[in-house]
Amino acid sequence: MGLEDKFPEILTSRLTDLVAWGRKNSLWPMPLGLSCCAIEMMATVGPKFDLSRFGAEVFRFSPRQADVMIVAGTLTWKMASVARRIYDQMPDPKWVIAMGVCASSGGLYRNYSVVPGVDRIMPVDVYTVGCPPRPDTLIRAVMELQSKIEEMGLDGRSPREPIVLQN
Numbered sequence: 001m002g003l004e005d006k007f008p009e010i011l012t013s014r015l016t017d018l019v020a021w022g023r024k025n026s027l028w029p030m031p032l033g034l035s036c037c038a039i040e041m042m043a044t045v046g047p048k049f050d051l052s053r054f055g056a057e058v059f060r061f062s063p064r065q066a067d068v069m070i071v072a073g074t075l076t077w078k079m080a081s082v083a084r085r086i087y088d089q090m091p092d093p094k095w096v097i098a099m100g101v102c103a104s105s106g107g108l109y110r111n112y113s114v115v116p117g118v119d120r121i122m123p124v125d126v127y128t129v130g131c132p133p134r135p136d137t138l139i140r141a142v143m144e145l146q147s148k149i150e151e152m153g154l155d156g157r158s159p160r161e162p163i164v165l166q167n
């Protein structure tokens with residue numbers, strides 16, 4: 001009989017905590033910069049706001065190396081299948097931050113050509129409203145995502161509803 005059989009709950013919960021700790025402190029964002037919000041996203045990794053303080057500065061332009069997609073800007077229906085394909089190429093577990101009102105709801109450009117919120121094509125974990133959201137709002141979104149990841153099981157599923165942040 002192994003230790004797992006004798007103390008299964010202790011071992012499993014510690015392993016879950018360890019995995020969650022590793023996941024939340026080493027987020028690798030996939031920047032989907034679609035329009036003006038992308039400028040604020042870039043500022044977030046610059047020296048003034050320094051996203052690296054939160055372990056999420058390793059932006060990856062290959063979806064296979066990323067676990068959190070930051071959708072920054074207006075998503076058009078023409079781009080929607082491309083965005084979904086990039087999302088599908090990211091390995092599980094993966095998360096999505098909708099940055100700005102355009103990504104969250106279509107925003108100012110909500111018309112026949114604009115997706116009224118990226119949650120129409122992929123699940124969103126954190127919405128940040130604002131036009132554009134400031135870099136510190138994006139940092140808050142990352143921190144909220146980290147707190148969600150802390151509560152996740154080994155499968156990376158969150159028991160919590162998506163979070164909506166104000167600017």
Ligand code: SF4
Nearest residue numbers: 036037100102131132
């Ligand atoms: S929310 Fe504002 S800043 Fe961001 S993409 Fe839309 S119009 Fe541009």
